[in-house]
Amino acid sequence: MKNVKTYLLLALCLTLSNCSTKKELDSPIIINDLETLNSEVGKLFADSDLVGFSCLAIKDGAIVYQKDMGFADIKTQTPYTKTSVQNIASISKTIIAVALMKAVDQGKINLDADINEYLPFEVLNPNHPNTPITVRQLATHTSTIMDTGDYIRSYYFPDASSLNKLEMSKEYGRYLEVIKTNELIDESTFLENVLTPSGKWYSKDVFSKNKPGSVSDYSNIASTLAGFVIESATGMSYEEYTTEYIFKPLGMTQTSWDYSTTANDDFASRYFTKTQVVPNYYLITKADGGLYTSTNDFSLFMIEMINGYKDKGTILSKESYDIMFSSQFAYNDELSIGIFWERNKDGGFKHDGSDPGVTTIASYNDAKDRGLIIFTNIDATKETFTQLSNIWNVIGRYEF
Numbered sequence: 001m002k003n004v005k006t007y008l009l010l011a012l013c014l015t016l017s018n019c020s021t022k023k024e025l026d027s028p029i030i031i032n033d034l035e036t037l038n039s040e041v042g043k044l045f046a047d048s049d050l051v052g053f054s055c056l057a058i059k060d061g062a063i064v065y066q067k068d069m070g071f072a073d074i075k076t077q078t079p080y081t082k083t084s085v086q087n088i089a090s091i092s093k094t095i096i097a098v099a100l101m102k103a104v105d106q107g108k109i110n111l112d113a114d115i116n117e118y119l120p121f122e123v124l125n126p127n128h129p130n131t132p133i134t135v136r137q138l139a140t141h142t143s144t145i146m147d148t149g150d151y152i153r154s155y156y157f158p159d160a161s162s163l164n165k166l167e168m169s170k171e172y173g174r175y176l177e178v179i180k181t182n183e184l185i186d187e188s189t190f191l192e193n194v195l196t197p198s199g200k201w202y203s204k205d206v207f208s209k210n211k212p213g214s215v216s217d218y219s220n221i222a223s224t225l226a227g228f229v230i231e232s233a234t235g236m237s238y239e240e241y242t243t244e245y246i247f248k249p250l251g252m253t254q255t256s257w258d259y260s261t262t263a264n265d266d267f268a269s270r271y272f273t274k275t276q277v278v279p280n281y282y283l284i285t286k287a288d289g290g291l292y293t294s295t296n297d298f299s300l301f302m303i304e305m306i307n308g309y310k311d312k313g314t315i316l317s318k319e320s321y322d323i324m325f326s327s328q329f330a331y332n333d334e335l336s337i338g339i340f341w342e343r344n345k346d347g348g349f350k351h352d353g354s355d356p357g358v359t360t361i362a363s364y365n366d367a368k369d370r371g372l373i374i375f376t377n378i379d380a381t382k383e384t385f386t387q388l389s390n391i392w393n394v395i396g397r398y399e400f
Contacts, residue, residue, distance in 0.1 A: 042069065085294050087290055089354050097339045099227070115132070141217060157279055163279055195225070216329050216337065
C-alpha cells in the first residue's frame with residue numbers, strides 16, 4: 001500500500017534531491033555538454049526497468065532541460081512525453097498545502113484551530129479525547145491519524161469483480177478480496193466510516209497512542225481529511241477550489257481530479273512491470289494522491305512554488321509562502337516538514353509519490369537554484385528508485 005511505500009520513498013529520496021546537494025557540489029565529475037548528458041540518461045534508461053518517463057529541470061523561472069523516453073503505452077507504442085498525463089500519487093499533497101494556505105489568506109481557515117470547527121462530523125483521538133487535532137497537525141503528519149489496513153478501501157477498480165491475483169502485483173493481490181468489495185463513494189463518506197465511532201470501518205487503531213502534535217507519522221487519511229477541511233471551510237468542493245485558485249491562475253490546462261482523464265488519448269497506461277499492465281483504478285481519497293497531470297503542466301506549479309520560496313509568488317501571500325516552506329516539525333537532524341512539503345536542513349523542498357503503476361518526484365535544490373521533476377508510469381520498487389536515482393544524479397551533474 002501507498003503508506004508503506006512512502007517510507008521507502010523517504011529513505012531512497014534522501015539520495016535524489018536536496019539531501020544529495022553536498023555530494024553533487026563536491027563531485028569532480030561535471031557534465032558540460034548536453035549531448036553527453038542525453039547520452040548518459042539514455043544509457044541509464046535503456047538498462048532500466050522503466051516503461052516511460054519524463055523529466056524536467058527548472059532554473060530562473062523556466063524549463064532549462066527536458067528529456068522524455070520510453071512509452072506511455074507499450075502495446076500501441078505511444079511515446080511518453082512531457083504532455084503525457086498520469087496520476088502523480090502523493091505529490092498531490094502539495095496541492096493541499098497551497099489550497100490550505102490560500103484558505104488561510106482568505107481568512108477561512110486557522111491552521112491552529114480544532115479541525116472540528118470545520119467538519120460536519122467529530123474526529124477525536126480516543127486515547128487523548130481532550131486534546132484537539134489541529135489543521136496544522138493534519139498538514140505536518142502529526143495528527144496521530146494512522147493509515148490502517150482499511151486505507152486499501154480507498155482504491156476503486158471499476159472491473160474489480162473480474163480481476164484475479166495474476167493481474168495484480170503481489171502487494172495489491174493480497175488485498176484483492178477487499179478491493180472487490182470497494183464502492184465508488186465520496187471521500188467524506190470514506191472519512192466518516194474510518195474516523196468516527198459510528199463508521200462501519202472504525203477502529204481505535206486508526207489513532208496512535210501518542211498525543212496529537214508530539215510525533216510525525218505519515219498519513220494519507222489525515223491528508224485527505226485536510227482536503228475535506230478545505231471543502232467544508234470554503235463551501236466549495238475541493239476540485240472546484242483547487243481549480244479556481246491554483247490550476248486556472250497558473251494555466252494548468254492538463255491538470256484535474258477527473259477520473260475520466262484515464263480515457264483520454266494523452267493518459268499514460270500504468271504498469272506493475274513492463275509485461276504487466278495495472279488494471280484501471282481510481283483513488284477515492286483523491287486529495288492525498290489522485291491528481292492527474294503532466295510534467296509540462298506540473299512545471300507551471302513548480303515554477304510558482306520556487307518563485308514563492310523566493311518571495312516572488314503570485315497565488316499566495318508572502319506570509320503564507322513563508323509558513324508553508326518553514327520547518328514545522330523535525331523528523332531528524334537532516335529532514336523536517338513544512339506544510340506538506342518536506343524540507344532539508346540545507347534548504348529547498350521536495351515531495352515524492354507512489355501508487356499502483358506510478359512513481360513521481362519533485363524537488364527544488366536551494367544551493368543550485370534548480371528544480372527537478374520526474375514522472376514514470378511504473379510501480380515504485382526499490383529497483384525503480386535506484387534507477388531513477390541514477391538518472392536524477394546524472395542530471396544533477398550538469399551545470400544548467
